[in-house]
Amino acid sequence: MSGENSLIWLFVSALLVNNFTLAQFLGLCPFFGVSGRVTTALRLGLATIFVMVITAVCSWVLNTYVLHYAPYLKVISYIVVIASTVQFVEMSIKKLSPALFRALGIFLPLITTNCAILGLALFSAGKGYGLLEGVVYAIGAGAGFTLALVLMAGIRQETDLNSVPAVIKGTAMNLIIAGVLSLAFMGFAGLFAKVFA
Amino acid sequence: MSLEETLDKKKEPSSFRLVITLTLIGLCSGAALAAVYVKTKPMIDANKAAFLEEKLVEIFKGQTIVTQKLIPADGKMVVAQSGDGSPGVLAVYTADGKPLAYGLIGKGQGYAADGVELLFAYDPIKEVVVGMRALDSKETPGFGTKMGEEPFQSNFKALSFKKKVVLVDFGKKSAAHEVDAISGATVTSAAVVDAANNVRDKWLPRLPKPGSEPAFQKKAIASEGEE
Amino acid sequence: MLEEQGQNYAEFIKGLWKENPVFVQVLGMCPMLAVTTSAVNALAMGGATLFVLVGSSLFVSLLRKYIPKQVRISAYIIIIATFVTVADLVLKAVAFKVHKELGAFIDLIVVNCLILGRQEAFASRNGVKAALSDALGMAFGFAIALFCLGAVREIFGAGQLFGVSLFGDSFQPWQIMLLPPGGFIMLGLILLFFNQMKARKEARLQLAQEGPVKS
Numbered sequence: 001m002s003g004e005n006s007l008i009w010l011f012v013s014a015l016l017v018n019n020f021t022l023a024q025f026l027g028l029c030p031f032f033g034v035s036g037r038v039t040t041a042l043r044l045g046l047a048t049i050f051v052m053v054i055t056a057v058c059s060w061v062l063n064t065y066v067l068h069y070a071p072y073l074k075v076i077s078y079i080v081v082i083a084s085t086v087q088f089v090e091m092s093i094k095k096l097s098p099a100l101f102r103a104l105g106i107f108l109p110l111i112t113t114n115c116a117i118l119g120l121a122l123f124s125a126g127k128g129y130g131l132l133e134g135v136v137y138a139i140g141a142g143a144g145f146t147l148a149l150v151l152m153a154g155i156r157q158e159t160d161l162n163s164v165p166a167v168i169k170g171t172a173m174n175l176i177i178a179g180v181l182s183l184a185f186m187g188f189a190g191l192f193a194k195v196f197a
Numbered sequence: 198m199s200l201e202e203t204l205d206k207k208k209e210p211s212s213f214r215l216v217i218t219l220t221l222i223g224l225c226s227g228a229a230l231a232a233v234y235v236k237t238k239p240m241i242d243a244n245k246a247a248f249l250e251e252k253l254v255e256i257f258k259g260q261t262i263v264t265q266k267l268i269p270a271d272g273k274m275v276v277a278q279s280g281d282g283s284p285g286v287l288a289v290y291t292a293d294g295k296p297l298a299y300g301l302i303g304k305g306q307g308y309a310a311d312g313v314e315l316l317f318a319y320d321p322i323k324e325v326v327v328g329m330r331a332l333d334s335k336e337t338p339g340f341g342t343k344m345g346e347e348p349f350q351s352n353f354k355a356l357s358f359k360k361k362v363v364l365v366d367f368g369k370k371s372a373a374h375e376v377d378a379i380s381g382a383t384v385t386s387a388a389v390v391d392a393a394n395n396v397r398d399k400w401l402p403r404l405p406k407p408g409s410e411p412a413f414q415k416k417a418i419a420s421e422g423e424e
Numbered sequence: 425m426l427e428e429q430g431q432n433y434a435e436f437i438k439g440l441w442k443e444n445p446v447f448v449q450v451l452g453m454c455p456m457l458a459v460t461t462s463a464v465n466a467l468a469m470g471g472a473t474l475f476v477l478v479g480s481s482l483f484v485s486l487l488r489k490y491i492p493k494q495v496r497i498s499a500y501i502i503i504i505a506t507f508v509t510v511a512d513l514v515l516k517a518v519a520f521k522v523h524k525e526l527g528a529f530i531d532l533i534v535v536n537c538l539i540l541g542r543q544e545a546f547a548s549r550n551g552v553k554a555a556l557s558d559a560l561g562m563a564f565g566f567a568i569a570l571f572c573l574g575a576v577r578e579i580f581g582a583g584q585l586f587g588v589s590l591f592g593d594s595f596q597p598w599q600i601m602l603l604p605p606g607g608f609i610m611l612g613l614i615l616l617f618f619n620q621m622k623a624r625k626e627a628r629l630q631l632a633q634e635g636p637v638k639s
Contacts, residue, residue, distance in 0.1 A: 023604050028453035029537050072234040072513065075531050076226060076505040083498060112501075115454045115535045122528045167619045171450050175612030183605040215495045222491075222499050226506040233510050240517035248520060333524060 007136045014140030020116050021148035022182040027116030030107065031149060032174050036156030043100065044107050045146025047089065049139060051111055052120055054085045056138035059121040060131050067125075078121045079112075086112045116145050151181060242279075248332075249316065253289055253300050256318045256328030261292040264300065265413055269403055276411050286400055289318065294413040298327060301400050305392025313344070313388045317396055319358065322407050325373070326393070329353035343379045344389060352376045358397050364390040432557040439561025446569035447618045451538040455529050456570060457607040463586050466574025468522045469529065470567025472511045476533050477563045478556060479507040481547040485555035488548045500543040501534070508534045538566060573611055577601045580610075 020026045027048075034041055058081045067074055090108050094101045101108070111117065120141050124134045155177055164173060250264055266277040268285035277285055287300035301317045314333040317326045329352075331344050343349060356362065357373035364387055365371075367380040376393075378386035405411065445451045452473075459469045480503050484491075491499045512530045515523045523530065533539065542562055547555040578584055581601030583591045600606040 025454050025458040025604065025607070026532075028457065029451070032450065032453060070227075070231070070234075072230045072509055073227065075509050075512070075534055076223075076230075076502060079501055079505050079534055080498075083501060113535045113537050113540060115532045118535050119528060119532060122531055126528070167623055168616050170619075172612045172615035172619060175608050175615060179605045179608030179612060182608055183600075186603070186605065215492050218490065218492060219495050219498060219502070222487075222502050226502055229506060230509050233513050237513045237517040241513070241520075244517065244520035 007133065010133060010136050011140040011143075014137055015144040015147065016185065016188040019144040019148060019185050020119065020141045021145050022178065022185045024119070026119040027114050027145045027148075030110065030114055031145075031152060031178070032171060034107065034149060034153065036153050036160055038150055038153045038157060040103065040107075041149040041153035042146065043104055044111075045142070045149050047093075047104065047108065048111055048114060048116070048145055049142030051082070051085050051089055052117055052138040052142040053135055054089075055082055055117055055121055056124060056134040057131065058085070059125060060129075060134045063125050074122075074125070075118075078118055082117050082121070083112050116141065148181065152178065155181075249287055249300060249302075252316050252330040252332070253287065253318060255330060257289070257297070260297075262297060263290050263292065263294075263413060264288065265290075265411075267411065274403060274405050274411065276414055286404070288410065288413075290413045296407075296410040299400070299404060301396045302332065303392040303396030303399070305388040305390070305395060313385070313392055315389060315392045315396075317353070317393060319404075321404055323355075324357060324359050326353050326356040326358060329356075329389070329393075343382055344385065348377065349379045349386070349389075356393070358393075358401060362390050362393045362397065428553070432553055435554055435557040436561035439558065439563070439565040440568065441565070443562075444565040444569060445538045445562050446566060447615060449538070449541075451541060452536050452566055454532060455536060456573065457604070457611060459526055459529050460570055460574035460577055460607065461581070461602050462525075462578040462584075463571060463575045464522070465525050466570040467567065468515075468519070469526060470563070470570045472515065472526075472530055473533055473536065473539070473566055474560075474563035475511050476504060476507040477539050477542060477566075478559045479510075480504045480539060480543060481555045481559035482552065484543045484547040485550060485552045491548075496548065497540075497544070500540060500548075504539055504543070505534045538562065573607070573614060576610055576614070577606060581606065 014020065018024060021028065021031050030044060030048075034044060055078075059078055062077050062081065067077070086109060089111075090101075093104070093108070120138055124137055129137055152174070156174070159173075159177075168176075246266075253262060253264060264287050266285050267274040267288050268277045268283050269275075274286070274288075277283070286302075288296065289298045289300060291297055298318045298320050301319050303315060303317065305313045305315065313331060316330045316332055318328040319325075320327050329350070352370070353376075355373065356376065360374040363372075363375050364378055364383075365375045367378050369375075370377040376386065376390050439445065443449060446453075446456055455469055455473070460466045480500070483503050484500055487499075508531060511533070512523075515526075515530060542559060546558045550558070575585060578586075579590060580598045583589055583595040583597050598606075601610065
C-alpha cells in the first residue's frame with residue numbers, strides 16, 4: 001500500500017466512495033424494509049455500526065489466531081460471531097433501555113442477516129486490515145449504511161403523501177429512488193480520489 | 198408459579214440438550230468442511246497456478262515458457278514447495294530452462310482500496326517491465342477493460358523500473374518510467390501505477406542477481422496460494 | 425399418493441411465480457443487484473443458491489424433530505453456512521473464473537434472507553419431499569429472476585448475451601447498466617412491469633366476476 005493510505009481515506013472511502021449500500025449492494029433488506037421514518041432508520045443504523053465494530057474486532061482476532069489452520073471455517077465462524085454479538089446487543093438494549101428495545105422491535109434480530117456485516121468481515125479479511133484499520137473501516141462502512149438508510153427514509157417520508165400511480169408504489173419506486181441516490185454517490189468517487197489519493 | 202407455568206417449564210428442553218445439539222451440528226459441519234477442503238485444495242491450487250501461467254503465456258506470445266514459484270527464505274529466493282501459499286514471485290524460463298523474466302504480482306489502490314491486482318512481467322537484465330495483465334479488478338466495469346487494451350497496454354512493453362513509476366496525462370509520456378493515463382480514467386490509471394510501485398518496492402531488492410537465478414526444477418509444481 | 429404428488433407440485437410451482445422470492449417476496453436483493461452484470465454470473469449465482477437452499481432444506485427437514493426450538497435459528501445458520509462453504513470451495517475448484525466474478529457474494533448467500541426464511545417458514549414444519557419441492561421452486565424462481573435482470577443488464581450494458589456480441593461494433597454500450605444505479609433502476613422497472621401485469625390480471629378477474637359495468 002502506498003504511504004498516503006491514511007485512515008481518513010479508509011473512512012471516507014467506506015462512507016462515500018464505496019458506500020456499502022449504494023455502491024456495493026450490501027444491507028439492502030433493511031434498506032428497503034425499514035419504514036420510511038428517519039428516527040427509526042437512524043437508530044437501526046447506529047445499532048448496526050455498533051455490531052459492525054464488535055464484529056471487526058472479533059473477526060480480526062479469529063483471522064490472526066484461528067483461521068490460519070482452517071480457512072474453510074471462515075464463513076461459519078464469522079456468522080456465529082455476528083449472531084452472538086446481535087444476541088448480546090439485544091439483551092443489553094433490553095436491559096438498559098426498554099423503550100429503545102420496543103422502538104427497534106423486529107429489526108434488532110434482523111441485523112444478523114444484514115449482509116453488510118458479514119460483507120464487512122469478509123472484505124476486511126480479504127484486504128488484510130490490521131485491528132485499527134478494521135475498526136475504522138467498520139465505522140466508515142456502518143456510517144455509510146446509516147447514511148443511505150437515513151436518506152432513503154427521509155425521501156420516503158416526503159414522498160409518502162404524494163400521488164403516485166399504484167403500480168409503481170412500493171418496492172419498484174424505492175428501487176428507482178435508490179438508483180438515483182446511487183448515481184449521486186458515484187459523483188463522490190472522482191472528487192475524493194483527487195483530494196486524497 | 199401457576200400450574201401452567203410449571204407444566205410449561207417441564208416441556209422445555211434442558212440447557213444441556215441445547216448445547217449438545219448445537220455442538221453436534223457444529224462438529225458434523227466442521228468435519229464435512231474439512232473433508233471437502235482437503236479434496237478440493239489441489240484442484241484450487243492448480244487452478245490458481247494455471248490462471249497465472251495463462252497470463253504469462255499471453256505476455257510472452259510466441260515463446261514456450263515454463264514457470265516456477267520462488268519465495269524469500271534466508272535472504273535469498275528459493276524454489277517453493279508445491280502447495281506453498283506464501284507470497285512470492287513466479288520465475289519464467291524458456292523451454293530449455295534459460296531464465297527469462299519474473300512475474301510480479303501487486304495490488305494498487307484506485308476507486309476501491311485494493312482496486313486492482315496486476316501481474317507484471319519484469320526483465321531483470323534490461324530492468325524493464327515487458328508486459329502487464331490484470332488479475333482481478335474491482336474498479337468500475339468498462340474502465341477495467343481499458344486496462345487490458347491499447348493504448349494503455351503499450352505503456353508496459355518497456356516500462357523502466359530504474360526509477361519510481363510516474364503517471365502523466367494522456368499523450369505526455371516522455372520518459373521510460375512514465376505511464377500515460379487512460380484518458381477519462383485517471384483514478385484507475387493511478388491504481389495501476391500504484392500497483393507497479395508497490396511491486397517495485399517489494400520485490401526488486403529481493404530478486405536474484407542476473408546469472409545467479411535458481412535453476413528450473415522440472416519436478417517442482419508451481420502453485421500459488423493466498424497472497 | 426397422487427394427492428401428495430399434487431401437493432408437492434403445488435409447492436414447487438408457487439416459488440416460480442405466485443410467491444417468487446424476488447418479484448413478490450422482495451428477498452435476496454443483495455445478490456440480485458450485485459451479480460447480475462452478466463447472464464452467466466446470474467445463472468452461476470442461481471445455481472449456487474439452488475445448491476445451498478436444497479441442501480439446507482433437506483437437512484433441516486430431516487432433523488426438524490431433533491432441533492430444539494430455542495436454538496433453531498443458530499442451527500439453521502450453521503447448516504446453511506456449511507453448504508455455502510462447500511459451494512464456494514467446489515466452485516473455486518471447478519470453475520475458477522466464474523468464482524472470481526462472483527467473489528464474496530457466494531459467501532454472502534449465507535445471509536440471503538430467502539434461505540433462512542424458507543427454513544423457518546417451511547422446511548422446519550414439513551416432510552422432506554414437500555420441503556425439497558418448496559426449495560426447488562423457490563430456488564428456480566430466484567434463478568429465473570436473476571437471469572432476467574442479468575440478461576437485460578448484459579444486453580444493454582455490454583451489447584452481449586452470454587459473451588456473444590449482439591449488435592456489432594457500432595453499438596455504444598449503455599454502461600450505467602453495469603454499474604449500481606443501473607441495477608437499481610432496471611430492477612425497479614422490471615418490478616413495475618410485473619406489478620402492471622398483476623394489476624391487469626386482477627382487473628380482468630374482477631371484470632369476469634362482476635360482469636361489465638353498467639354506465
